[in-house]
Amino acid sequence: MLCKELLKEYLLDLKLRNYSKRTIETYEQQVTKFLEFYSKTFNEDAHVQKVKKLHYKMFIGSLLDRNLMETYINAILKGNKSFYSYAVEEGLIRESPLKDIKFLKEQKKVLVAFSDNEVLNMINVWNFSSFLNARNKVIIATLLDTGIRVSELINLKNEDIKSNYISVLGKGNKWRVVPLSNELEYLINKYIRIRDNHFKKLRTYYGRNRVLEDYLFLGKSGKGIKTVTNIELVIKDTAKKANVRPDVRASPHTFRHYYSLKNLQQGQDIFTISKILGHNNINTTKIYLGSITNEQVIEKAVATSPLSCLL
Known part of the structure; x- marks a missing residue:
């Protein structure tokens, strides 16, 4: 099954579970970032059953190469972990490719407020x-x-x-x-x-x-x-x-x-x-x-x- 097809079903499930519109939009954006990376890297659409841990490691590496903040990358991983948890719940795969991928260690920064x-x-x-x-x-x-x-x-x-x-x-x-x-x-x-x-x-x-x-x-x-x-x-x-x-x-x-x-x-x-x-x-x-x-x-x-x- 294509990931982009499951994504539509997943987003509808979030809506039925009364998630806010903002949260649903955020999760959609986070999963889409990985799907776009996969499509560009491998010149094909991602299938739920074909995506492996290695693909996500490559994805994280590409995000780090762009000097993105750890908090931002972790937010993307959170959305993708939730997406693949849904795939497991639906019996489409036995184990999430993100199961053993840990969140990045975040640097604690002092927030700078307006004066x-x-x-x-x-x-x-x-x-x-x-x-x-x-x-x-x-x-x-x-x-x-x-x-x-x-x-x-x-x-x-x-x-x-x-x-x-x-x-x-x-x-x-x-x-x-x-x-x-x-x-x-x-x-x-x-x-x-x-x-x-x-x-x-x-x-x-x-x-x-x-x-x-x-x-x-x-x-x-x-x-x-x-x-x-x-x-x-x-x-x-x-x-x-x-x-x-x-x-x-x-x-x-x-x-x-x-x-x-x-x-x-x-x-x-x-x-x-x-x-x-x-x-x-x-x-x-x-x-x-x-x-x-x-x-x-x-x-x-x-x-x-x-x-x-x-x-």
Whole structure:
């Protein structure tokens, strides 16, 4: 059986098991990378029964030759391991070719967060002069002030915005509440007014009713933003205009990192931060602790000194 045929079945199985659209797309991309490598290397399509451990070792070697990060390669291997586990479950093969292939040892790197000035500059790149300007401004503000994932952001509905919190549908289709500051609530309400007026004028101009989708953040057509890539491009463009340092990764995840780090610096406990971020394991949240500098540790410790509190 051709791998590309089984891949369609596998993706449908993930959908039926209620995996998120983002996860399904990611797994498809990860398996496809190997299939493209196999086809290019051996000038034929990969068959489930013909793929061996050697082929995956060659694939990993090609990824390492491109100087790709270990974390990125491991993510690709994870998707392929899951794909071949499905092939075993379906009785197509007795053993996965990835069974004895271990994940690469990852180098622990200190995450570099945005500075406060960089964050302010990125917010100020956009204004409320137009619908798209207002949308981009509030997208940046929402990411930095809530720490939500970009996939969660594009799926926010109007009804999810409450008076002092946001209802967020996260990984595993689990709902959680995320605090909404007065400042962000003000920006969101202003954006909604501009958004609704914008599309009202368009309906009047074109002489027909344009039905808007019920998402908070919309594209030019009045439909929801379908892909994470669209938001990533906005962030990269914003970071470039705000002169963000080259060594800081301009991505949605860096806003999540900034949110976590800022809350830790402000005295919020890691358990609350972990719950807000939607982490199943607090160890995931602890990764952000590595970014706190010695100066910040000293400042925080002095402020919470047991002796100072007693005397």
